[in-house]
Amino acid sequence: xxxxxxxxxxxxxxxxxxxxxxxxxxxxxxxxxxxxxxxxxxxxxxxxxxxxxxxxxxxxxxxxxxxxxxxxxxxxxxxxxxxxxxxxxxxxxxxxxxxxxxxxxxxxxxxxxxxxxxxxxxxxxxxxxxxxxxxxxxxxxxxxxxxxxxxxxxxxxxxxxxxxxxxxxxxxxxxxxxxxxxxxxxxxxxxxxxxxxxxxxxxxxxxxxxxxxxxxxxxxxxxxxxxxxxxxxxxxxxxxxxxxxxxxxxxxxxxxxxxxxxxxxxxxxxxxxxxxxxxxxxxxxxxxxxxxxxxxxxxxxxxxxxxxxxxxxxxxxxxxxxxxxxxxxxxxxxxxxxxxxxxxxxxxxxxxxxxxxxxxxxxxxxxxxxxxxxxxxxxxxxxxxxxxxxxxxxxxxxxxxxxxxxxxxxxxxxxxxxxxxxxxxxxxxxxxxxxxxxxxxxxxxxxxxxxxxxxxxxxxxxxxxxxxxxxxxxxxxxxxxxxxxxxxxxxxxxxxxxxxxxxxxxxxxxxxxxxxxxxxxxx
Amino acid sequence: xxxxxxxxxxxxxxxxxxxxxxxxxxxxxxxxxxxxxxxxxxxxxxxxxxxxxxxxxxxxxxxxxxxxxxxxxxxxxxxxxxxxxxxxxxxxxxxxxxxxxxxxxxxxxxxxxxxxxxxxxxxxxxxxxxxxxxxxxxxxxxxxxxxxxxxxxxxxxxxxxxxxxxxxxxxxxxxxxxxxxxxxxxxxxxxxx
Numbered sequence: 001x002x003x004x005x006x007x008x009x010x011x012x013x014x015x016x017x018x019x020x021x022x023x024x025x026x027x028x029x030x031x032x033x034x035x036x037x038x039x040x041x042x043x044x045x046x047x048x049x050x051x052x053x054x055x056x057x058x059x060x061x062x063x064x065x066x067x068x069x070x071x072x073x074x075x076x077x078x079x080x081x082x083x084x085x086x087x088x089x090x091x092x093x094x095x096x097x098x099x100x101x102x103x104x105x106x107x108x109x110x111x112x113x114x115x116x117x118x119x120x121x122x123x124x125x126x127x128x129x130x131x132x133x134x135x136x137x138x139x140x141x142x143x144x145x146x147x148x149x150x151x152x153x154x155x156x157x158x159x160x161x162x163x164x165x166x167x168x169x170x171x172x173x174x175x176x177x178x179x180x181x182x183x184x185x186x187x188x189x190x191x192x193x194x195x196x197x198x199x200x201x202x203x204x205x206x207x208x209x210x211x212x213x214x215x216x217x218x219x220x221x222x223x224x225x226x227x228x229x230x231x232x233x234x235x236x237x238x239x240x241x242x243x244x245x246x247x248x249x250x251x252x253x254x255x256x257x258x259x260x261x262x263x264x265x266x267x268x269x270x271x272x273x274x275x276x277x278x279x280x281x282x283x284x285x286x287x288x289x290x291x292x293x294x295x296x297x298x299x300x301x302x303x304x305x306x307x308x309x310x311x312x313x314x315x316x317x318x319x320x321x322x323x324x325x326x327x328x329x330x331x332x333x334x335x336x337x338x339x340x341x342x343x344x345x346x347x348x349x350x351x352x353x354x355x356x357x358x359x360x361x362x363x364x365x366x367x368x369x370x371x372x373x374x375x376x377x378x379x380x381x382x383x384x385x386x387x388x389x390x391x392x393x394x395x396x397x398x399x400x401x402x403x404x405x406x407x408x409x410x411x412x413x414x415x416x417x418x419x420x421x422x423x424x425x426x427x428x429x430x431x432x433x434x435x436x437x438x439x440x441x442x443x444x445x446x447x448x449x450x451x452x453x454x455x456x457x458x459x460x461x462x463x464x465x466x467x468x469x470x471x472x473x474x475x476x477x478x479x480x481x482x483x484x485x486x487x488x489x490x491x492x493x494x495x496x497x498x499x500x501x502x503x504x505x506x507x508x509x510x511x512x513x514x515x516x517x518x519x520x521x522x523x
Numbered sequence: 524x525x526x527x528x529x530x531x532x533x534x535x536x537x538x539x540x541x542x543x544x545x546x547x548x549x550x551x552x553x554x555x556x557x558x559x560x561x562x563x564x565x566x567x568x569x570x571x572x573x574x575x576x577x578x579x580x581x582x583x584x585x586x587x588x589x590x591x592x593x594x595x596x597x598x599x600x601x602x603x604x605x606x607x608x609x610x611x612x613x614x615x616x617x618x619x620x621x622x623x624x625x626x627x628x629x630x631x632x633x634x635x636x637x638x639x640x641x642x643x644x645x646x647x648x649x650x651x652x653x654x655x656x657x658x659x660x661x662x663x664x665x666x667x668x669x670x671x672x673x674x675x676x677x678x679x680x681x682x683x684x685x686x687x688x689x690x691x692x693x694x695x696x697x698x699x700x701x702x703x704x705x706x707x708x709x710x711x712x713x714x715x716x
Contacts, residue, residue, distance in 0.1 A: 068703040078685065079710050082692030087703065 010122040012037065015046055016091065018113050023058055023469070024094040026120040030085025034060055041145050041473040041483070041494030043123035044094050048114030051101055054123065054131060054491060055094030058469040062090045092120075095469040097491035100130065107131065107490060125149040131490050139183035141176070142495030145481060151495055153445075155183050158488040159190040159391055161444025162415055162425045166432045166460055171449035172480040173428055174200045175500045177393070178216060180447075182508050184391065185220045185346055192346035192426075193337070193373065194393040195366040198357060201348050202226050203235045213500065217348065219508045225340045227333065229324040229361055230353035238336055240349065243328045244285075245278035246368045252316070254367055254400070254409050258360040259319075265312040268304050272312075275302060282327050285320050287313045322361055334372045341373070342388050359396070366394055371410040377421045389422040397427035398434035415439045433459040445486035450477050461485075466492075526631035527554065528606060533625055536660065538565070540632055542604045551670025553640055553649070554608060554632040561615055563626040564635070564643065565608035566653065568667050575603050608632070609661070611652050612643070619647035637678035644675050650691070654698035669709050676716050688713060 012032045018024035024046060028034070038057055046053040064070070065087045074080040080088075096110045107130075128149045132138070135154020142151055158180075165180075167173045178201065184190055194201050194216075203217045203226070217224045217235070228236035249269040252261060273280040287295055287309075295313060299306035319325060337347050349369065355361045370392055380388065392414065394400060400411040415425050416439070427443070429435065433455035441463050451457050457474055461467030464485060473494050474483050485492040498504065527548050528540035540554075547570045548554060556563045574581060579601065584591050591598070610622040626632075635643065643649050653668050672691055679687040692710055699706035 065700070066703055072704065072707050074707075075711070076714060078689055078714065079692060079707075082689060082696055082710070085693075086696035086700070 010124060011119060012044070012122060013092070013120045015114055015116060015118040015120060017116075018094075018096075020096075020110065020113060024053070024055060024096055024113070024120075026092045026094060028090045028092060030089070032090070034062070034090055037122070037146075038092060039146060040476040043128065043144055043147075043493070044092065045121050045123050045127055046094070046096075046114045047119045047121070048099075049118075050103070051099040051112070051114070052127075053096050053099045053110065053114055053118075054127070055096040056469075056473065056492060056494070057092050058095040058472060059093035060090065061093070062088070064088050094120075095466055098131065123147070132493070135488075137183075137187045137189050139180075139187065140498060141179055141183070141484075142482065142497045145494050145496060150498075151493060153180075153183075153484065154488050155180075155187055155189045158445055159184065159389060159424060161487050162427070162442050163391075163445045163447070163486075163488075164397070164427045164429065164432070164440075164443040165447045165449070166429055166451060166456070167449025167482075168430050168452055170479060171451075172482070172497055173430070173449060174198075174205070175480070176447060176449065176482055176497050177201075177426075177428055179498060179500055179504070181216055181346075181393070182219060182504070185216065185223055186508055188344055190389040190391045191341045191344055192348075192391050192393060193341065193370075194346070194348045195362065195369075195395065196348050196350050196393075197359075197362045197395045199350050199352050202350050214505055216346075219505060220346070223344075224346045224348060225337075226348045226350055227337065228350040228352055229322075229355045229365055230351070231323070233350065233352045236350060236352075238333070240324050240333050240365060240369075241326050241328065241330065242324055242333065242365065242368055243326060243331065244281040245329075246331075246372065247281045247319075247325070247364070248371075249273050249280075250409060251364055251367050255360060255363055258363065259315045261315050262311065264305070264308045265315055268308045268312045271302060271304050281316075281319070281325075284313060284316055288317055288320060318360060319364075322364070324361070324365070331372075334369065334376075337369065338373065338376055341390055342384075359399075362396070363399060367400070367409050367411075370394075370414070374410050374414060374423065377423050380421070385422050389424075391424050391426050393426040393428065395428045397425075397429040398431045401427065401435045401439045403436040412436070412439060415442045430456075432456050435459065437462055443486070445484065445488040448474055448477075448483045448485070449481065450479055524633050527634045528632045530556075530608075530626055530628055530630045530632065531605075533628055538608050538610070538625065539571070539605050540608060542606050544599055544602075544604050547604055547606050548634055549670070551667050551674060553611075553635040553643065553671065553674075555635050556626045556630040556632055558630075561613060561624065563610055563622060563624075563630075564612035564614070564647075564649070565626070565632065566611050566667060566671060567606050568609050568661075568663060569607035571605040571607065572602055573605060575601055609656075609667075612647055612649060614647075621648075621652055637674075640675060641678050650675075650694060654695075665705055665709065669712060672709070672713055673716060676713060688716075 013026045013028040016025045016027040038060060040057055042057040044055050044057060069087050074083055098107055099110050100107050128151055133152045135157055137155040138152035139155045140150045141153050143149055144151060165173050165177055181192055184192060201216045203215060204212050205215045206212050217226055225237045226235060227238050227240045229240045231239040252269055253266055272284060276283045287298060295310050296306040299309040340347050349365060351358060351362055394411060400409050414423055440459060446460055448460050451474060457471050461470050470485060470492055477483060480497045482497055483494045528542040530538060530540045532539035548567045550567050552567045554565045612619050613622040656664050658664050676687060695706055695709060
């Protein structure tokens with residue numbers, strides 16, 4: 001490994017005090033102009049005697065040695081300059097995360113602290129590379145906030161656990177997701193099953209300004225299959241057909257707000273399912289054209305309340321308008337998807353045409369398909385499982401994973417248990433506070449972009465060591481900046497997300513043959 | 524170079540040299556002895572004009588100065604023109620240090636010119652030593668230092684002046700860590716130059 005020492009221009013100050021719990025306090029040199037040189041989230045290296053300590057700027061403060069300065073303030077710029085560094089000074093507080101053994105070239109969590117007057121410097125490119133390029137499948141996702149240095153994330157590690165991208169609308173969630181998914185596909189780390197509610201991951205997508213960008217299918221034509229609930233989508237490889245028999249009352253429970261469902265209606269649905277088995281939905285939808293008298297007769301036969309059945313029939317009428325729901329015995333869609341996933345291809349499920357941003361279709365299809373896929377993976381032989389890793393991507397994840405629904409749909413189960421079956425979730429959401437805390441605790445790596453609501457910020461960092469420090473960094477983020485925390489990064493890092501443009505597209509298409517070689521990208 | 528005085532009294536905390544009538548060195552000036560082995564640098568801290576005859580008390584003439592000299596020329600011979608100095612540096616070979624010896628009695632002292640003053644400021648600890656003196660035993664320290672600093676700044680070429688002032692200000696902040704108001708007073712006076 002290269003020996004790296006910070007250049008003089010990176011030298012910012014000395015360690016003044018510190019503790020494992022409170023962080024390290026660096027007295028900044030008088031020529032370290034904070035505004036130009038430092039900001040919350042920056043990487044700082046403390047050169048200890050034995051170890052090199054890596055921390056993130058958690059707080060910046062300007063101080064005065066005495067308040068007398070403000071009773072008789074300096075009158076000229078020269079006087080002010082002279083007072084800087086003595087009567088007026090500044091400090092940076094660092095949250096220390098990892099230490100690097102200079103002798104053994106190893107990285108570990110912080111277990112000790114450096115001595116007084118240890119030199120503090122801005123991390124160099126070599127420092128950052130040494131920390132973030134250690135994994136098997138490193139992938140460049142962004143640059144530190146004030147540096148032009150490529151930061152890599154270990155995709156192999158990333159896909160071992162559930163992950164989440166959180167951020168408000170316009171913060172850059174989709175761009176970041178496309179970048180990460182491109183990396184996963186290009187390096188064949190896992191198959192992706194993306195439920196693409198807003199049609200942003202297929203062939204192309206439009207941003208808020210109306211500019212069209214290439215999306216995943218365009219970049220990886222042979223490695224992605226697009227399915228669509230809308231049969232009219234010519235860009236899709238296959239339409240989605242969901243047989244009635246795939247729908248279970250639990251799906252209706254998830255859709256209760258979209259179908260204006262009451263608890264009584266749900267009980268009625270479960271009774272019908274018990275009596276009619278796989279045909280329960282077909283039976284229910286067939287009642288829609290019937291008279292009230294006929295429905296009442298059926299209620300008597302089923303032993304359910306007539307008005308409850310009438311309400312259920314009324315509430316489920318929206319389902320009959322979903323033309324991908326078909327009375328058929330064929331299971332082609334799921335079989336086809338499984339075939340692609342097993343062949344290390346990725347699948348994007350789109351909702352175009354009249355289904356664009358249709359929550360009813362989105363929640364229903366993603367729940368039903370995922371349940372089927374889950375069931376197949378659960379019963380897959382161990383040897384086969386090893387070869388078939390799947391990352392399931394869901395948007396508006398809070399809907400599936402809220403405290404009230406997480407037990408009743410498949411995503412809650414996957415979040416908790418499916419890691420052992422090589423199936424993990426990648427959730428994309430703008431309301432993390434609505435996601436159940438137990439589910440959030442299962443999210444291995446959190447990519448958090450700009451969040452404004454305090455409840456959302458609290459939720460993202462609940463249970464994360466040093467969460468309060470990280471919240472400060474998060475509050476300072478601009479759109480397209482992300483704080484990455486968790487399993488796949490050795491320490492939290494705030495990044496500017498890399499450009500998603502022609503340069504990126506070219507890089508992703510370097511080896512169209514599929515013989516990806518990391519050296520091609522990383523030199 | 525002509526000497527400006529001669530050391531006549533060497534006592535603890537008191538070194539006096541006799542100068543010439545109406546040509547005493549200014550307070551804050553740096554003087555030096557000339558010796559090949561050990562050279563002393565001294566700062567002028569006081570000017571004294573006193574009677575040579577013990578117990579003699581001068582009388583007032585009530586005349587303008589020029590008239591007094593013209594009509595009573597003898598009075599000048601009855602007075603001694605003295606100045607008090609304080610040793611701030613010594614130089615052995617090329618090494619400057621805090622003085623650990625006193626200059627010899629009857630040493631002649633010479634005024635340090637602007638060029639040498641600047642060189643002393645840059646290469647020795649002159650200002651540091653001056654400010655490290657205890658103000659209790661050297662009450663006029665700040666006043667003397669201010670005068671010396673003014674001399675130093677005046678000696679600096681015009682284009683280097685603001686850098687020099689900045690440097691001096693920066694070092695002053697260390698000495699006046701616990702006395703911000705004195706610092707401000709000195710800063711104000713120096714910046715007026």
